[in-house]
Amino acid sequence: MGKKWTEKDLYFLQKRVGNCSLSAIARQLDRSETAVSLKLKRMGLGNTKHATGLLTGSELAEALNVDRKTIYNWIQFYGLEAISRITRCKRKFHLIDVHSFWNWAKHNQEKIDFSLLEKHALPPEPDWVEEARKTPAGKTIKTYTRWTTKEVELLLKWREDGWSFDEIAKKLNRSRISVERRYARGKSLFDKGTSS
Known part of the structure; x- marks a missing residue:
């Protein structure tokens, strides 16, 4: 025994x-x-949510009816807050606070098809979500697309010319946060290249 x-x-x-x-x-x-x-x-x-009060990327993806990779793209490129933890096995997970998710979702509604989200699947559900569910099902949900070399060159040039991140984001049809992050990465790579 x-x-x-x-x-x-x-x-x-x-x-x-x-x-x-x-x-x-x-x-x-x-x-x-x-x-x-x-x-x-x-x-x-x-269940991770019951154990920690946080959602894994997979649990959030399931609730939103999107692919797990979409959630990781939002974390990596669009500013969705998450913390890395080791959960029940040795695997590392991104854990997301539901309140942080809703705050992020309010400002990134174009990325989510709320009509696919069951009512109160992610409590507490804010009041504005019900209105977001009524958005036509044919709306375009933006997905992450890789940066091309040309885009990075334009980004660096336009910043050098004094353009704001908002102006560049609009011109490249990308989010401001994506532009800021790519600029930081592109600039550090450029700086390394010129110092060698």
């Missing part, structure tokens, strides 16, 4: 899930990974 779970063990599990790997938790509790995994399931802590 296995080791009895104490109140202290259960409290430790609740605090650690979402902050460190399953193997690390098992080691600290002197139990097998299987025993810890089963206990987490019995406690209803298998």
Whole structure:
């Protein structure tokens, strides 16, 4: 028969899930990974949102009916706030706070087809979402497209000529944050090239 779970063990599990790997938790509790995994399931802590109050990129993608890569593109290129954590296994996940997501979504409505989002799938759902659901289903959702060498050259030239990020973003049909980030990366690569 296995080791009895104490109140202290259960409290430790609740605090650690979402902050460190399953193997690390098992080691600290002197139990097998299987025993810890089963206990987490019995406690209803298998779902990252229930365990941490945060959503994984996959959970958010599922709720929004988009591909997981779309969420990671939003994080990488469009300023969606996320933190990296190791969850139940050794894999690294991006975790997103629901309130942060809604704040971001309000300013990036063109990227989301709200008609595909079930009501209250991501509570607390702000009031403006209901109106966003009524947007025609045929609206174009912007997806990330790779920067071409020509675009990067134009970006660097226009910045040198004194253009604002907003002006460049409009000209290249990209978001301001995407332009700012690409400029920072392009400039650092350019600076490295000229210093060698």
